[in-house]
Amino acid sequence: MEALVARAGLADLYEKVAKGERLSYADGLRLYRASDLTAVGALANVVRERMSGEATYYVRNLHINYTNICNKLCKFCSFYAPPGDPRGYVLTPADIVARLDEYRHQVIREIHMVAGINPKLPYQYYLDIIQAVRAARPEAQIKAFTMIELAQIARAAKKPLTDVLEDLKGAGLACVPGGGAEVFSDRVHEELFRAKLDNEGWFDVARDVHRVGLKSNATMLYGHIETVEEKVKHLLHIRELQDETKGFQCFVPLAFDPARTELDHIPVTTGQQNLREIAVARLLLDNFPHVKAFWIMITPQVAQLALWYGADDVDGTVSHYEITHALGTTSHHQVLSHEDLLDLISEAGRVPVERDALYNVMVEAPQADNAQASPQRPVNLEVLPPRC
């Protein structure tokens, strides 16, 4: 390992990582530019194993996108329908309960609910959908509303955000996902998502979320027009906020999927890029408990490798996802079964640990009915064709 990182010219970074020293902006640039990705991954693995050992967290979850109507018109997004577009939909609380009913025979620990910014939705709608989900699946935790949605909900409520967050908590909100962060760069904001809450606005909302005692995640959308410098600044910016609030649970790098977007000339991210993003994040975000591999965007195959490049969390069974699609498919039904998730993790030589949305451990390791999910059994990766 020392020889590997020395050959890659990263011996001094190994020293820092071994001593648990914080990496700098310049270190971040070097990690992005180092030609030997295995050396960067090996460094990240030191941190990953120090923080989580062999454990790989996973969640049985369900994603629900309650409306695709959005007035932000982000160039990287293929999911939205602008207001007035006939493709627009809004799920009523009853629609959402009907969706949940389709999964009544399955264990669900986390319901992840995010959507477009639909200015027509009244404040009560948001409380109603949380209450409806809570009543239908009281055992599942609700992770809902990006910082962008929360700003819109407060606008609809005409109340201070902290009051709104207390109302949402009272209705059943357990925690907040990390979406809408994109890349904290004024240049990229201006170019790709001008109408959306600006970067400082995202931080202000996150600060309030953490202030009222809700945990959240943070994301970074990469693989479009961003630069390496912008990505390092993004990571250091959220590291700084984490020092202040300690409210982030997990960092989620999101690989840009250009299909059906205004940026469809941009090539899809490669396996090398996807693994590097996870590794650099693990190394720079020394105060984040978890780094997630979201297989929907990077394929289950690369998510599996990511468990040796810094990721200690795989999301999840997912079941239904509308924001992006597996390459070459248009189906919203995007799922890994519980057994396939267990196999994916075990085959990689890690120990699967089931969690809920707040990282409470549900079971220590595969239980009796999963025990035959031997690492030898081939993982069903047919759900997605490889993207790289």
Ligand code: V47
């Ligand atoms: O905010 C939009 C991104 C996000 C595209 O917190 C795109 O655990 C790629 O945030 N290609 C929503 N990405 C999803 C999200 C998320 C997903 C999984 C787990 C968690 C978590 C959060 O998806 C948006 C935006 O950044 N997005 N369009 C696209 N074409």
